[in-house]
Amino acid sequence: MTEDRLSRVFAALADPTRRDIVARLAVGDATVGQLAAPYDVTVQAVSKHLKVLEDAGLVSRSKDAQRRPRHLEAEVFDLMTKWIERYRRQAEERFQRLDAVLAEMDGDEQEPTNRQGAAS
Incomplete structure (x- = not known):
């Protein structure tokens, strides 16, 4: 159920006009007419965008x-x-492991140089 809702939310936010409407509503509540004012579209078009946002649970009236x-x-x-956040943490863990491997490889490459310098 959560995955399905999440899919609807991301699909709703895929449209730049809907993202802009969400950003405008983050400032405060607004009517359809107020939301439609800055766009060169009909109030009905904005209503359709709002319906998608409502179906995704992002907006209520x-x-x-x-x-x-x-x-x-x-x-x-x-x-x-x-x-x-779940996937950001997983990516961060992979980067940390990669950093450790790279640091180990860097240390392995520097050891022969140190030995040669010490032997001279």
Whole structure:
């Protein structure tokens, strides 16, 4: 279930317009009209983007009198961060092992030079 949700989140964020909408909602809630204002697209197009973000769990809507502001669901980013962090740690461990191997190889290459210098 988590992997499926994570796939929807990453797919939703694959579009640059949706990433921009998420960035704008990070500042505060906004209506569809407010979100559509800076784009050269219809309100309906922005509504479609918002629907994708809502289906992924990134955005929710509330009712405030006649307004229906959208709200960023920040806890979804915790799910993404945990997934990314797991693979970042694995990559870091591989780099540390590589550093150790390279340091060992560097030490092996320097030993004969030291022996020759000591023998002279």
